[in-house]
Amino acid sequence: MKITIIHGQNHKGSTYHIAKMLAEKLDGDITEFFLPRDFKEFCTGCTNCFRKDETLCPHYEKIKPMTKALDEADVLIFESPVYVYHVTASMKAFLDHYGYRWMIHRPEERMFHKQAVCIATAAGAGMKSTTKDMADSMFFWGVGKIYRYGVAVMSTTYQGIKPKIKNKIEKKTTILARQIKKRHKHVKPGMKTKLWFYMARFLHRMSWDDSDLNYWKEKGWDKKKRPW
Numbered sequence: 001m002k003i004t005i006i007h008g009q010n011h012k013g014s015t016y017h018i019a020k021m022l023a024e025k026l027d028g029d030i031t032e033f034f035l036p037r038d039f040k041e042f043c044t045g046c047t048n049c050f051r052k053d054e055t056l057c058p059h060y061e062k063i064k065p066m067t068k069a070l071d072e073a074d075v076l077i078f079e080s081p082v083y084v085y086h087v088t089a090s091m092k093a094f095l096d097h098y099g100y101r102w103m104i105h106r107p108e109e110r111m112f113h114k115q116a117v118c119i120a121t122a123a124g125a126g127m128k129s130t131t132k133d134m135a136d137s138m139f140f141w142g143v144g145k146i147y148r149y150g151v152a153v154m155s156t157t158y159q160g161i162k163p164k165i166k167n168k169i170e171k172k173t174t175i176l177a178r179q180i181k182k183r184h185k186h187v188k189p190g191m192k193t194k195l196w197f198y199m200a201r202f203l204h205r206m207s208w209d210d211s212d213l214n215y216w217k218e219k220g221w222d223k224k225k226r227p228w
């Protein structure tokens with residue numbers, strides 16, 4: 001099983017340790033990236049990726065190794081500490097670069113058979129909106145199965161987390177790992193993803209950018225073929 005982790009921060013705190021704990025329980029090959037260390041660019045808003053081709057993004061070469069790792073993985077782990085109720089700015093900036101991959105544009109076919117886990121920790125609150133920030137992209141990329149795990153660690157350091165909460169984290173990551181292993185190679189997207197796919201398919205018929213239209217035609221998604 002191939003696992004790619006995107007850490008929403010450079011430091012190795014609570015969120016890092018939880019993501020790593022889960023990845024290790026999955027017992028696969030782990031590739032990991034840290035933001036902003038491995039990618040620190042902000043979207044320039046040129047819209048070349050949407051309108052023409054993602055290779056025209058000024059940051060295409062820089063993000064390419066991460067895109068490759070995401071495409072080749074079976075399991076994607078996205079993690080971020082809660083910063084004012086949302087993901088870190090680095091994580092947001094990273095995800096912005098994949099807007100062209102949303103189902104309405106040019107989703108990557110392999111995503112429909114992947115599993116993703118979105119993890120967030122907070123001192124007290126904001127986990128729901130933060131895991132949602134990441135899960136929204138996972139969903140609209142077409143990822144087949146998405147898990148969200150938010151923990152109020154009541155601490156600003158991993159070392160400071162009380163044993164009771166650490167035990168809960170141990171248990172939850174074990175359960176998640178079991179579920180992910182069980183589904184491995186049997187992932188199919190749910191009804192909600194399929195509905196969005198059909199909605200995108202319908203919208204493409206009216207009028208859209210040629211790049212998106214051609215992509216859907218090449219895939220045969222405008223006809224009988226489906227990515228799942």
Ligand SMILES: Cc1cc2nc3c(=O)[nH]c(=O)nc-3n(C[C@H](O)[C@H](O)[C@H](O)COP(=O)(O)O)c2cc1C
Pocket residue numbers: 009012013014015016080081082083084085086121122123124125126153155156157158
């Ligand atoms: C800039 C900043 C903003 C934060 N915002 C929140 C917040 O909105 N809610 C909260 O409960 N904790 C907040 N925290 C605390 C962290 O989310 C919390 O300590 C988290 O577990 C840190 O994870 P880490 O150890 O992986 O960095 C914030 C911390 C920082 C540095």
